[in-house]
Amino acid sequence: MLAGLPLMCHVDVSDATHHVRRFLTPLLGTPLTTEGMEEGTFTLWFYEIKYNDGNPSNKVYGMAHPCTTFECAECVDPSEDEITKAISNHTFSADLWTVDIAKLQAKEKTDAANEREIKARQRQLVNDTKATIDLQALHEDATKYWSDLKLYRNIGHVQYAEAISVDVEGGTRYTSDWAAFVADEAKVKDEFEGNVVDLGSKYSPYGLTHMFNPPGGGSTTFKFPYHRKLRIEGCATKEDLSHPAEFDSEGQHCLMVGKNGNTTDLTIGRYAGLVSFTRNQAGIESIELGIYNSGDRFAEPFSAKGDSGSLVWHSTNDKARIVGQIHSAQNKGGSTSNHVTYCTPGWYLLSQIQKRFKYADFYRTTWSA
Template sequence: MEDEVVSDAERLSISYPNATYDFYGTPSGALCVYKNGDAWPVRTGSESQRIIREARAVYDHPIKDTWRAVGERIYALLDDKKVLWTSIDPLAFAEAGKKTFGSLLLWIGVELASLLHEDANTAAEAVTFFLAGAGLKGIEIGFRESIVTRSVSGPKMLGFNPFFDPVPELRKPFTPTLGLSVAPLKTPHFEDIGALYLRESKESDRVFLLTCAHVSHPREQVIALGNVGYNNAVQSMIATIGDHERSIGYWEGIREEHLALIEKTKKTIEKTDKFHNEITKRWTIPYQRIIGEVVHVEPLSYTRDWVLIELSNDKFDWDTFKSNKVYVGGNISPLDYGKIMFPHPEDQAGYTYPQDGLLQAFGVVQAHEIHNPQHLDANGEKCLFVVKNGLTTGTTAGRATGMGSFTRVYNEYDIKETSIEIAVLPYGNTDGPFSAPGDSGSIVLTRDDRIFGMLTSGAGTTERTDVTHLTPYWYIEEEIKKMFPGCHLYEVVE
């Protein structure tokens, strides 16, 4: 008789009973292969529910000043032990909504079904021995199954004013507001998000768009909206019209109470239908959506995943251009945005919701600020709140970590691509992941409008990412200025 197929949870729980308990609550439902140190508490009893946990950033730890060198040594040890690791994230955990508990945990992702419990124990002992020799004790090692996924998935660009546009959410994909989806003309299924607009110099009219290096060939023409972005945008219009028509059908049954609402909804349908007709006439053919061409590609390697696209000036209406602004409206209301980004009473001085829901990018978060954040979460713990608007997940908030994460991708030729990135964790257990495949290239801002980094990948057991990785913008800016010394962020447009 053939062996019975055992699910991942069952397979891992045979050797490690807490496989489904340790990281329960993470967006992808991460399963623990092995964790050393003291066992984390679990509820007992036949009807006891598992404790929901959240990953949290760690800032004030002795390892932070030497983490880069220590992390490189750790992944070399893992390589020696033949561990197919995918990510190494230094963080801690908390029960949902509560303060952080326990010590620093090196949360190590490994390829699915690639690491046996006893081999994980051997690797953890080797790492712990090395850390102790470096004077770093009390650090836990936790292995989880997880893969790193790099998020690839004619007319002028339209203006965007959320207060006055009749259907702003449907219009946004066709505007140059940050979050614009771009793709190579010849391969429009490789899609990224344009991160930032840069001007070559104060005297130059050349404007560049920064995004990830998946658009990878110099002089290649680039279009606004690849296959997925365009199809999703058009389908959203059709779905919106259908939803409104069904609502009218319901309201007409109790017409007297809903006459004004019916009339308003009919006008929305009319405007949406008109917009749909305009888009499908002038935007359907990819050639009509060309907005520029690639002028520089960084090799996709250690901390390098970016490309500059020179934009065609005649495809942009610079008089209505919103500059580097991230739309933080949509799936987060103005009231909720304030509660999420400024949750602690002692940390709310001077807060106002960004005008029109557009967060203007001002300045750059430097390395020392990433390691020493000053925001306070609801429990009074220091953290660094960030926000982005991506093609797949829209507006999401998260918590940036204070130390770099190592990531590795194995391609079909067994070539290892290793990077060090900054990680962003989900805001909380009930808020979902910070990103998903298709969000690559999104610019991530802090709540005080400053540029934190550019989203490059995510790690998780499924497409629901537990950890989002990005390249810090201070590093990208330094590299760009080596080629274009006068290059700077596009001027703020009032």
């Protein structure tokens, strides 16, 4: 058993701590690091039904990008002062509402409109005051119980890791770049929900649904899920990725995809059914899924440094299927922003995991059977 408290539960966006506590919950997109390594993004969970020899197992594994030197997987805070900034924001707003209320109440003449303004600001003051109290409590807990990365934030021990490789021998030329750690039951079990993406509060339900429309006004299969929690329930096949089912306004096949990463949080991209050919520093050519930015001129790049390991998914109705795992990206011209993001196909990634963990179940929703 590892030291420290169990991971925190996911809370609704009505809770002021929703976004800043995400790095201490077991939902997908959690920032991870390993001793002496850069941060990356947690990819997915899988349940081991049986050991490879057929004997029963009840282990839960987490999967992320590998390293040959680490021993423990650790949750990390994507921004050390993120909670402090949120506290300052709500405190500042509360001070403004207090001043506004005093000025409105000091008016010699009051009418119904004036009273409505006072009541509206009083409600906002109450909300910001409560948010400040909740965030301060979270900050106190994080400082007291989670501040020591090595002592308190270990959530498991690495079971398997190998160096990044390209499948030249098998002929696919896909990149394999993953490691598996055994999740510590005391740390993870209580709040474990399986592979669930928190769509967060970055976009409104309407705004996010609109972003999943293919460029030019094509129709979308995305349906905003209950509680903003999108469950991964399957994986796109090789055929699905070769012939995407959606169309843009020009009749071109595409899939609008999403990912939740350590650096850029929730972003939307476009997969056009085409693979990309890349060459690494050793001169080895690989084949990748190319995920382009969404095409919306106001949208941010699909990925950035620190998003490696993020799961890329496509949503149909209120569920999602795996498309791939991010491992690199490339910018365009003199731009410092990524133009295309490279992914290992999800179906290939899962097949590689099952070569090592024969009875892996990627869609279990509870810790135990």
